[in-house]
Amino acid sequence: MKKTLLILFVLLFQNSFSKPISETQKLAATCKVWGFLKYYHPNVADGSRNWDEELFKILPKIEQAKTDVEFSNAIEKWISSLGKIKAYKAEKSNEEIDYFDKNFDLSWAQNAALFSKSLSEKLKFIEQNKIQGKQYYVGPGIEFRNEVEYAEFNDKDKNFRLLLLFRFWNYVEYFFPYKYQMDQSWDLTLIEFLPRTINPVSEADYYLSLKEFSAKLNDTHALFGANKLFDIFGRHGISFDVKIIDDKAVVTGFKNESLCKINDIRIGDVITKIEGKSIGDLIKDNQKYIEGSNYGAILNNEYPIFYSRTNLSEIEFIRNNKAEKKTINKYEYKDLNINYENNSEKYKLLENNIGYANLAVLTPDDVSVMMEKFKNANAIIFDIRNYPQGTNFAIAEYLNPEPRDFVKSIDADLSTPGRYIWRKADEPCGKINPDYFKGNVILLVNEKSISHSEFTAMTLKVAPKTTIIGSQTAGSDGANYRFEIIKGIWTSFTTYGVFYPNKKETQRIGIVPDIQVEPTILGIQQGRDEVLERAILYAKNGK
Known part of the structure; x- marks a missing residue:
């Protein structure tokens, strides 16, 4: 009781x-x-x-x-x-x-x-x-x-x-x-x-x-994905590349040049509206659905802004200062037949004895021959506005007089989930090399520089007399892990942390340029690479 x-x-x-x-x-x-x-x-x-x-x-x-x-x-x-x-x-x-x-x-x-x-x-x-x-x-x-x-x-x-x-x-x-x-x-x-x-x-x-x-x-x-999202946003994308400038989409290249010719799409065309909606409004409406560490990275993502459920879209655009309208074809990814083969020159000497290397196509096997060619150059420009081929450590051996620390990493402590541990030692770059390259080193970066691109920039950044030119990078360094959450639903995110040796963040911030330069609409229409032009100017006069 x-x-x-x-x-x-x-x-x-x-x-x-x-x-x-x-x-x-x-x-x-x-x-x-x-x-x-x-x-x-x-x-x-x-x-x-x-x-x-x-x-x-x-x-x-x-x-x-x-x-x-x-x-x-x-x-x-x-x-x-x-x-x-x-x-x-x-x-x-x-x-x-x-x-x-x-x-x-x-x-x-x-x-x-x-x-x-x-x-x-x-x-x-x-x-x-x-x-x-x-x-x-x-x-x-x-x-x-x-x-x-x-x-x-x-x-x-x-x-x-x-x-x-x-x-x-x-x-x-x-x-x-x-x-x-x-x-x-x-x-x-x-x-x-x-x-x-x-x-x-x-x-x-x-x-x-x-x-x-x-x-x-x-x-x-x-990146979150599910087949039903394609039913919502559509599966049909554009056959050309664009860069968002002042809330306008400027055509910068072709995914498939033959398909672009069908609709007479030209580099420098300035698209202002799609289906009667301004590019600015499309960005505002869709920004909450786009994964990105910073605004530049978000604008670099075509999905879902440029996708539709139909294979036709009406666009309004400006060409030769004249506003025009036309209907363009859109394509499912499998039908775009994108040619990913990059036939660009790997490296070359520019005017005034300035070396230029395109890290999108340069391989580790090319580095020794390239650096022999550039050993007496006044400056070397490394273009990292792309995804490099793992050349960072090989190049660094020619740019530094001795090994240098360039990164500090953290790994998950699986014994106490949620906690991370600073690595005791990250591999330095460079080696003892009294004959290292003593001219100016210039790195070109932009919003397309992501992950290993940013890691490469960090590696090369520690060389003496290095200057970074361009715009904010994608701000997502470290390993990218893609996995299925449950059947038919997949996602990905960064799984280990990358910092500077002083433990300063790179995530979201990206690699910050010393000299900020971004392409302009006029520059694109004139076929100029304004970022490279600025780098050449710096290589000539040091400012």
């Missing part, structure tokens, strides 16, 4: 202090707990349970909880059902580890507004006695593995929609090195997009919400 009265008293006491909790609050907290247990709980992180199935089991109980107390009780019972955890005493290591903790924050587990004291204590105990063996769901170098595979993604099933969001959010939460640099906190992004996952207005809005969700990473390496 006394025991029954005590239980009733405890229940009454709890209810008197409990408060309502919204569906978004409950599911945001559940997402965090589910991800935390997946990577920390010894009986979960070892892969001994079907963790998706466990989520599907707990969701109905979470839905039934109306107050914070009921919610905490449901989560506590769930955690208890996972089995006991043995406490252990961590061995002290003599090894000094330089941690990078800007992303690491498990303080949410101590949120008294959502979690009971006993639940927070349970979560803290799990953190302190986390799995000691290998992670089952993530491997070294960041590889998401051993996820339950499904024959198809059922987007009509709320549980599957939540599973997708929970997986995606926790991948980023624990394994995206630049999480701390997002414009919006990742916690707030979860809260913002949960309602569109729980009760999507339409199928189209649901997939658009996922595309927006991905764009919140502010990472040019990020």
Whole structure:
């Protein structure tokens, strides 16, 4: 009798202090707990349970909880059902580890507004006695593995929609090195997009919400894809390359010159409208769907601004100062037949004994012959407005008198997901070389310089007398990992962090030019390379 009265008293006491909790609050907290247990709980992180199935089991109980107390009780019972955890005493290591903790924050587990004291204590105990063996769901170098595979993604099933969001959010939460640099906190992004996952207005809005969700990473390496997005934005793209200047799309080249001739598309044409909508408005309408570390990188992405569901589009454009209209053909990617072979000259001597190297086509095997040709040049221009072929270390041996540090990297600490560790040593560039090149070194960069391009610029930047000319790069250095979240839904993002030797960021900032130069509409129409022209001028007079 006394025991029954005590239980009733405890229940009454709890209810008197409990408060309502919204569906978004409950599911945001559940997402965090589910991800935390997946990577920390010894009986979960070892892969001994079907963790998706466990989520599907707990969701109905979470839905039934109306107050914070009921919610905490449901989560506590769930955690208890996972089995006991043995406490252990961590061995002290003599090894000094330089941690990078800007992303690491498990303080949410101590949120008294959502979690009971006993639940927070349970979560803290799990953190302190986390799995000691290998992670089952993530491997070294960041590889998401051993996820339950499904024959198809059922987007009509709320549980599957939540599973997708929970997986995606926790991948980023624990394994995206630049999480701390997002414009919006990742916690707030979860809260913002949960309602569109729980009760999507339409199928189209649901997939658009996922595309927006991905764009919140502010990472040019990020790319969310699903076949149904092509049904929304279309599969037909333009047959020519453009650069956005002053909210206009200027034709700069051809993906397929023969197809462009069909519609008489010419380099220098200035497209002002597509289907009656200005390029500026198209950018404003679609910017939230475009992944990019900075605005320049966003403008460099043709999808979805220039895509459509039909194979014809009406454009308004300016040619020879005359406004015109025409209907142009658009093509599916497979029909564009893009010729990726670059027949540009690998390197050459320009006027005034200035060397020029196009790193898009230069290979490591070419470097020694090239540098022999350039050894008496007044300056060498390395064009990195492209994706290089892994020549950075070979070139650096000719540009430096001795080895130089040029990068500092961080890697995920899989023993404590969310935490990163500074590498003890990154490979320097260059070698002891008293006969190193002593002239000016000039690097050309722009928004097309991404990832290995930026890494190459960092490598060559440390050479004496180096000057960078051009515009902000894509701001996404480090390894790009592309993977499937669930059947038919894929994404990617940067998985290890790249910094300067002084630990200053390159992510989002990119490689900052010493001399800012961008192409102009007139320059493109005249067939000029204004960035290269500025580099030649600098090589001649040093300013």
